[in-house]
Amino acid sequence: MKWRSQRRYRRLPGRPFNAMSRDSLWLAEDHLLSVQSNRFSETYRRYYFRDIQAFTIQRTAPISPWTYAAGAVAAAFLAPGALFEYQETFLWISGGLFLAITLALIGLGPTCACYIQTAVSRDRLGSLRWIRTAEKAVSILQPGIEQVQGALSPELAALPSEPPPIQVPAIQPPPLPGVKQPETGRGYEFLFVVLLLDSLQSYLSLSHHGTALDVAGWTILITEVACIPWLLIRQRRFEVPRSIRVIVILALVVTAGFTYVVYVLSTVARQVKPGTVTYPGYAPLHVTAVAVYGVLGIAGLGLMTRHRQSLRRPPPVPSPQ
């Protein structure tokens, strides 16, 4: 029985924060292997050391956008835990967990986009999302590349690169103010994961009742209510595919509709029979919520993954003319 693949590759630091895909970098004797995985299949791309021209690390944000999300969820758990006296243990443990995640994300430092350039391509390395990680990975790669190409001397660095940049305008104008920038999609992915959680919570509500589920439901609802308008506002500045915009609007409509219907039905049920947990149409409504939120979440994550893959394609190179 062969338990392990050939130990030909060594893993480099870097792990993306993505639910649907997983990119990684592997070091071989003479090349760098970039693995893009959608969990069920892998696509490989090899960059041979003799062909690698440069790594470009571009700082993107002081901390990861996920830090804000984790901090908000931690606050959503800790605030009721501090103010009220029911389910304190659950709220404190959950809040502490998300607080630890928040602190860990803060500790990782500023985020970045890392690109690898060869003579014919420039690709984004999706697994290198923090500057510290990118620097560490490049420092591991550097000796191997320098062994093949030699070290870069300051005299060589002073030479103009090929093709000569004489015909290229020295400085290109920045993007026009009215032009939207491409959306990286972290916020959208977060919303779609929350929709999936909503689906799961609705499913569990079919067979279980209790304060923990209620708190989870309210946390999810508050997160959705905060997240959707924020994303709709961001759409004025950042370009996203039309299909994703439609899903966000559908999520808003569905959330508002379900909340309204549930509120009306539960109020009526309590008036008729005080202390009741369920209401007429409880099961069909929750089954519908499971299906709708599940479909919206999965479709959104799939579309977002496709959009992110399209963003990773090499940007157009300005023509010498």
Place this chain on the structure above:
Amino acid sequence: MPLNCARCQAPLPNYFFIATHLMPCPSCGTEIKVHAFPALFRTQPAPVVGELSVAGEAGCFYHPDKRAIVTCHLCGRFLCALCNIDFKQQNWCPGCLESSSRKRKGIDFENHRVLYDSVALGFATLPFLVFFYPALIGAPAALYISVRYWKAPGSIVPRTKIRFLVAILLAIGQLVLMGWLIYAIARAPRRA
């Protein structure tokens, strides 16, 4: 290819190549750090055309009028400078390279693989966790995939067979649970 800013595409000045910390792009202000290597400054070689052979000299297999300079390391055909492909520090003819790529001879030619262990694990977990009853189909499917593709090549990077094992154990557990449920339901009226 010149080195451009990743955001605004403006060419970066040379001082970026020796900078040891993040520096703002002169055009858009984005903070960038560049790790450059000598390949960036390598001049592109002129297009290879291959010299014409004279009487008595060996000619290329694909271009008989061109002088052969090397032989293909796989098939031994004579190759001119135009047909010689330097890959993995060996001389390849276009035919052998294309054939090896098609037949996936060696992992250096592969650019895609299906992870059957993850597929099996997905069948073993997702139907059960999400809707329970689809596990009636998911569990046998996970078992079939695990057994059928146990020896199939997995990822080309290091990876164990633990997912296959977990998928098999979960699938068997689900089938036992389902069998027990069916048995319990079948027995219920008799008890009444």
